[in-house]
Amino acid sequence: MVTTKAYAPASIGNVSLGFDILGAALAPVDGQNLGDWVAVSDAEQFSLTVDGRFADRLPPGTENNIVTKCYDFFQDALATKGVAKLKVSMHLHKALPIGSGLGSSASSIVAAFYALNAHANRPFDKDTLLLMMGELEGQISGSVHYDNVAPSYLGGMTLMTGQDAPVALCLPSFEEWYWVACYSGLSVSTAAARRILPKEFDMQTCLTFGRQIGVFIDALYRGDKKLASSVMTDVIAEQHRKSLLPHFDEARSYAKAQGALAFGISGSGPTVFAVADSLSTAQAVQTWLNEHYIQNEDGFSHICKIDTAGTRVVSE
Ligand SMILES: Nc1ncnc2c1ncn2[C@@H]1O[C@H](COP(=O)(O)OP(=O)(O)O)[C@@H](O)[C@H]1O
Numbered sequence: 001m002v003t004t005k006a007y008a009p010a011s012i013g014n015v016s017l018g019f020d021i022l023g024a025a026l027a028p029v030d031g032q033n034l035g036d037w038v039a040v041s042d043a044e045q046f047s048l049t050v051d052g053r054f055a056d057r058l059p060p061g062t063e064n065n066i067v068t069k070c071y072d073f074f075q076d077a078l079a080t081k082g083v084a085k086l087k088v089s090m091h092l093h094k095a096l097p098i099g100s101g102l103g104s105s106a107s108s109i110v111a112a113f114y115a116l117n118a119h120a121n122r123p124f125d126k127d128t129l130l131l132m133m134g135e136l137e138g139q140i141s142g143s144v145h146y147d148n149v150a151p152s153y154l155g156g157m158t159l160m161t162g163q164d165a166p167v168a169l170c171l172p173s174f175e176e177w178y179w180v181a182c183y184s185g186l187s188v189s190t191a192a193a194r195r196i197l198p199k200e201f202d203m204q205t206c207l208t209f210g211r212q213i214g215v216f217i218d219a220l221y222r223g224d225k226k227l228a229s230s231v232m233t234d235v236i237a238e239q240h241r242k243s244l245l246p247h248f249d250e251a252r253s254y255a256k257a258q259g260a261l262a263f264g265i266s267g268s269g270p271t272v273f274a275v276a277d278s279l280s281t282a283q284a285v286q287t288w289l290n291e292h293y294i295q296n297e298d299g300f301s302h303i304c305k306i307d308t309a310g311t312r313v314v315s316e
C-alpha cells in the first residue's frame with residue numbers, strides 16, 4: 001500500500017500589520033512539530049480517521065471534517081481536468097487546537113491538499129493548489145483569506161497579491177528574531193471574530209495601514225529590524241477583538257517592558273505572539289505568558305523561528 005504523508009506548520013495570520021494579506025509560518029526552536037499532518041493511502045473506499053491531541057474537539061462526523069471537504073473538492077478538480085479519481089483513504093493527525101489563531105483549519109487544509117496532490121503525482125501547480133486551499137479556508141471561516149494557508153504551504157513570511165498567479169509572494173524575514181506564540185486554551189471562532197469587525201474604515205486608518213505595509217516590506221528587504229518592528233501594530237482588528245482575549249493588555253505591557261520588539265494577536269486569537277531579538281527576552285515573555293495568559297490545561301506556548309520549509313512530505 002502506498003502512503004503519502006504531509007506536515008503543514010502552524011502560522012500567524014495578519015502579523016499585526018497586514019490584516020488578511022500577511023502571514024508567517026512557525027517552527028518551534030526545540031525541534032517539536034507545531035502543525036497537523038495528513039496521510040493519504042491507496043484504498044478501495046474513502047474513509048477518514050483522526051487522532052492527535054485535539055482530535056476530540058473536531059466536529060463529529062467524517063463529512064463535517066474539512067479534510068473530507070478537501071478530498072471532495074480535489075476529486076471534482078481532477079474530474080474537471082479529465083483525470084481519473086483517486087482511490088484513497090485519509091488520516092488526519094490533529095495537533096493544533098481549533099479556534100486558536102494558529103491557523104488550525106489552514107494546517108489541516110494545506111496538509112490534505114498537499115498530500116492528495118503529491119499522491120496523485122502533482123497534477124496541480126502551486127497557484128492552483130493555493131487557490132483551492134483559500135477556497136476551503138473561506139468555506140470554514142466566512143470569507144476567503146490566504147494569510148494562513150499561504151505561509152503554511154510555502155513557508156516563510158508571505159504577502160498576498162490579490163491575483164490568481166502568483167497568489168502569494170515570499171518575503172525575507174529576520175533569522176535572528178524569536179517568535180513567542182502562546183495559546184490561552186480558550187477558543188475563538190474565526191468566523192465570529194470576523195463578523196465583529198467594521199465593514200468600513202476611515203481615511204486615516206487606511207493611510208496608516210498602507211504606509212505600514214509599504215514601510216515593513218522595504219525594511220525587510222533592507223534588513224532594517226528597528227524600522228520593521230516599529231510598524232508592527234494593528235489598526236484594523238485588535239481594538240475590536242482584544243475584548244475576547246482576557247489579559248491581552250497586561251501581556252503586551254509585560255512583553256514590551258521586557259524589550260519585545262512587537263506584540264499582537266495571532267490571526268483572530270486567542271493566541272498572542274511576541275517578537276524578541278534575544279532568546280533570554282523570549283524566555284522571559286514565555287514564562288510570564290505561561291503563568292498569566294494561559295487559562296486552562298489546553299493552553300501552551302512555544303518559542304519559534306519562522307518555518308522556512310512550509311509543507312513537506314514526511315516519512316512514516
Ligand atoms: N480538520 C479541521 N481542523 C480545524 N477545524 C475544523 C476541521 N474540520 C472542521 N473544522 C471546523 O472548522 C471550524 C474552524 O474554526 P476556526 O475558528 O476557523 O479555527 P482556526 O482559527 O483554528 O482555523 C470549526 O468550526 C471546526 O469545528
Ligand SMILES: N[C@@H](CCOP(=O)(O)O)C(=O)O
Binds near residue numbers: 237
Ligand atoms: N486574517 C484572518 C486570520 C485568521 O486566522 P486564524 O488562525 O484565527 O484562523 C483574520 O484575522 O480573520
